[in-house]
Amino acid sequence: MTDTPPTYTSAQVRALIDRHRTVRRYRPDPLPQEHLDTLLYAAQRAPTDATAQMYSFIRLTDPAVRAQVAELTANPHLASAPESFVVCMDVHRLALLLEHSGYTPGHFPGVAVHFGVGDAVLAGQSMLLAAELLGYQGCWIGGVLTHLDQLVELLALPEGVLPFAGLTIGLPDEHPAQRPRVQRKLVLHENRYREPELHELDEALRRMAPITARGDWAQTLARYFAVGGSMEQREQVLQRVLSRQQLSAHSQPESVG
Numbered sequence: 001m002t003d004t005p006p007t008y009t010s011a012q013v014r015a016l017i018d019r020h021r022t023v024r025r026y027r028p029d030p031l032p033q034e035h036l037d038t039l040l041y042a043a044q045r046a047p048t049d050a051t052a053q054m055y056s057f058i059r060l061t062d063p064a065v066r067a068q069v070a071e072l073t074a075n076p077h078l079a080s081a082p083e084s085f086v087v088c089m090d091v092h093r094l095a096l097l098l099e100h101s102g103y104t105p106g107h108f109p110g111v112a113v114h115f116g117v118g119d120a121v122l123a124g125q126s127m128l129l130a131a132e133l134l135g136y137q138g139c140w141i142g143g144v145l146t147h148l149d150q151l152v153e154l155l156a157l158p159e160g161v162l163p164f165a166g167l168t169i170g171l172p173d174e175h176p177a178q179r180p181r182v183q184r185k186l187v188l189h190e191n192r193y194r195e196p197e198l199h200e201l202d203e204a205l206r207r208m209a210p211i212t213a214r215g216d217w218a219q220t221l222a223r224y225f226a227v228g229g230s231m232e233q234r235e236q237v238l239q240r241v242l243s244r245q246q247l248s249a250h251s252q253p254e255s256v257g
């Protein structure tokens with residue numbers, strides 16, 4: 001066996017990774033077909049659990065649908081970006097394949113969400129990375145959760161299909177500074193989970209402060225994740241839609257598909 005030399009140096013890889021910025025304002029230039037094909041190719045080449053490919057992309061091309069999705073998610077760039085997608089987990093197609101071949105799909109809603117969302121994220125992020133390598137930028141949009149039930153209806157998503165997030169892509173028309181991250185020590189554990197020390201939490205808050213207007217990351221986090229924050233509202237909607245899409249532990253056993 002011969003060792004294959006690395007194709008890029010660490011510095012080159014970091015330079016490519018450092019291109020990433022979430023961008024929400026795009027130039028109107030459409031993607032050439034060749035680039036769009038490359039993005040979709042990258043999405044489909046992502047690793048996928050059991051090679052089952054438990055995801056679907058809804059490409060938004062109809063201006064009316066784009067406008068409605070933009071409104072439902074409160075992310076206007078879903079209407080204006082050169083490319084807009086809703087990236088979904090999808091075990092519906094899996095059920096169809098099984099039934100078509102004479103098998104009865106099993107009942108595993110929790111596992112379906114676990115692996116389906118994983119597959120969707122991997123495919124979507126692979127697409128975004130390919131886009132960034134081609135000089136584009138993008139934005140993931142978790143705002144799909146805000147009016148998830150209406151979105152499921154609008155996109156005619158069958159049982160077993162659940163939006164994970166929107167994804168917009170295009171040439172950037174804004175150039176934000178690179179956004180900070182917490183220190184590596186907090187996200188990398190060795191062999192067993194290590195509780196952070198209080199001074200490390202202080203440092204994380206200090207590092208992240210510049211991304212907020214008031215320099216207070218905790219306040220921003222609280223708006224989303226504290227008691228009374230927006231995630232509690234999203235939780236109710238998500239539980240309702242999980243049930244409707246037959247992806248809740250309380251769904252009836254007979255149908256994922």
Ligand SMILES: Cc1cc2nc3c(=O)[nH]c(=O)nc-3n(C[C@H](O)[C@H](O)[C@H](O)COP(=O)(O)O)c2cc1C
Pocket residue numbers: 020021022023024075139140141142143144165178179
């Ligand atoms: C799953 C996910 C959901 C997100 N949802 C939204 C969103 O709804 N609206 C938005 O403007 N940005 C959204 N973002 C973008 C994040 O705000 C952004 O990634 C973060 O601020 C870090 O900035 P950076 O990507 O430029 O490093 C989302 C990102 C992820 C990964």
